[in-house]
Amino acid sequence: MAAESGDKWILTVTAQTPTNIAVIKYWGKRHEELILPINDSISVTLDPDHLCTTTSVAVSPAFTHDRMWLNGKEVSLSGDRFQNCLRELRSRASDVEDEKKGIKISKKDWEKLRLHIVSFNNFPTAAGLASSAAGLACLVFSLANLMNVKEDHSKLSAIARQGSGSACRSLFGGFAKWIMGKEENGSDSIAVQLADEKHWDDLVIIIAVVSSRQKETSSTSGMRDTVETSMLLQHRAKEVVPKRVKQMEEAIEKRDFPSFARLACADSNQFHAVCLDTLPPIFYMNDTSHKIISCVEKWNRHEGTPQVAYTFDAGPNAVLISHNRKTAALLLQRLLFLFPPQSDTDLDSYVIGDKTILKDAGIHEMKDVEALAPPPELKENAPTRNKGDVSYFICTRPGRGPVVLNDESRSLINSETGLPK
Numbered sequence: 109m110a111a112e113s114g115d116k117w118i119l120t121v122t123a124q125t126p127t128n129i130a131v132i133k134y135w136g137k138r139h140e141e142l143i144l145p146i147n148d149s150i151s152v153t154l155d156p157d158h159l160c161t162t163t164s165v166a167v168s169p170a171f172t173h174d175r176m177w178l179n180g181k182e183v184s185l186s187g188d189r190f191q192n193c194l195r196e197l198r199s200r201a202s203d204v205e206d207e208k209k210g211i212k213i214s215k216k217d218w219e220k221l222r223l224h225i226v227s228f229n230n231f232p233t234a235a236g237l238a239s240s241a242a243g244l245a246c247l248v249f250s251l252a253n254l255m256n257v258k259e260d261h262s263k264l265s266a267i268a269r270q271g272s273g274s275a276c277r278s279l280f281g282g283f284a285k286w287i288m289g290k291e292e293n294g295s296d297s298i299a300v301q302l303a304d305e306k307h308w309d310d311l312v313i314i315i316a317v318v319s320s321r322q323k324e325t326s327s328t329s330g331m332r333d334t335v336e337t338s339m340l341l342q343h344r345a346k347e348v349v350p351k352r353v354k355q356m357e358e359a360i361e362k363r364d365f366p367s368f369a370r371l372a373c374a375d376s377n378q379f380h381a382v383c384l385d386t387l388p389p390i391f392y393m394n395d396t397s398h399k400i401i402s403c404v405e406k407w408n409r410h411e412g413t414p415q416v417a418y419t420f421d422a423g424p425n426a427v428l429i430s431h432n433r434k435t436a437a438l439l440l441q442r443l444l445f446l447f448p449p450q451s452d453t454d455l456d457s458y459v460i461g462d463k464t465i466l467k468d469a470g471i472h473e474m475k476d477v478e479a480l481a482p483p484p485e486l487k488e489n490a491p492t493r494n495k496g497d498v499s500y501f502i503c504t505r506p507g508r509g510p511v512v513l514n515d516e517s518r519s520l521i522n523s524e525t526g527l528p529k
């Protein structure tokens with residue numbers, strides 16, 4: 109560990125990693141500690157401009173122990189999952205030399221050197237939007253860069269997997285598949301990219317962040333209970349998912365939206381069905397989620413072919429994937445008709461992300477929302493408008509994979525103190 113500037117030096121790396129939404133769900137492990145799943149899963153990576161984690165990592169001989177700060181608060185790194193990721197990364201670290209700063213770290217030094225990790229989500233953690241996937245993927249990706257780990261993204265995905273299963277898919281942009289693998293040690297349970305974000309770039313994604321007071325069952329404990337008690341899960345993993353994964357890969361390859369939508373909706377519904385088949389049953393969706401499903405189902409039926417796909421993870425938020433900008437604008441009109449903002453909320457904070465969809469929908473100010481007419485497929489039923497059921501909407505699209513941010517001003521770590529800025 110030679111450093112001409114004494115023991116004062118600090119070396120940092122900052123990276124940004126996207127979150128992802130599964131369209132064929134991972135639910136159930138065959139190995140708890142290694143986080144090995146009982147079926148393959150497929151996801152869409154969401155545009156990091158709207159949903160991502162930024163993580164800065166630092167190493168210095170002056171650090172006395174590994175420390176981490178998440179969204180401004182120090183958190184413990186003592187959990188097995190963090191420890192497993194850190195151990196795997198340290199064992200793969202290589203020599204690092206920064207001539208400008210006069211820093212030389214040799215491979216074996218990494219076992220002794222301590223790390224500081226500072227991480228921020230650009231979306232509220234409380235919204236329940238798969239923050240662990242982006243967070244763990246970013247931790248692994250940024251440390252792999254700092255430690256000069258010479259492995260490809262799939263190999264890194266197997267490390268991120270040990271932090272949180274769904275995190276392994278966040279190492280790729282566009283569309284990713286987590287292959288369950290067969291090996292007992294998990295070496296072949298990795299993510300691969302099916303297609304990059306440019307492959308199908310007319311898709312538009314609208315997320316409805318649904319208001320909820322309920323504390324949800326964590327994915328980890330929920331899926332453990334499902335594995336122990338649900339017979340339907342065995343059927344799903346053995347018979348249903350293997351066929352669906354093939355069909356979904358084909359739908360993505362051919363940009364076949366009707367097949368993509370049918371498969372994604374069916375798989376989300378079956379995931380929630382296995383949750384209901386768990387003892388005690390797990391309810392992740394609420395009345396608002398059900399209203400959104402019904403709105404999309406009626407519209408798709410009315411048009412005779414799917415316009416929009418819905419999918420829900422372990423919570424009530426809806427992720428709605430529309431075929432193109434035109435259907436996204438029509439979807440947003442429907443959503444704002446059914447779920448207008450509360451009187452004290454302004455439109456600007458009610459629809460966030462890519463606001464151009466709002467313009468396409470012809471909605472410029474609050475009075476345009478008030479003036480929305482019921483969509484034709486709902487007209488007969490005199491639909492009610494449910495103010496306050498949705499907290500806000502995020503308009504986004506499929507996005508890129510992890511990137512290193514070289515601009516020093518983006519670092520979350522003070523390069524003098526090694527502490528959060």
Ligand code: DP6
Pocket residue numbers: 129130132133134135143149240271272273274275327328329421422
């Ligand atoms: C419903 O990856 O959060 O989002 O592996 O225990 O950390 P652990 O669980 P996690 O589970 C995600 C479940 C899901 C479906 C999915 O993302 O495939």
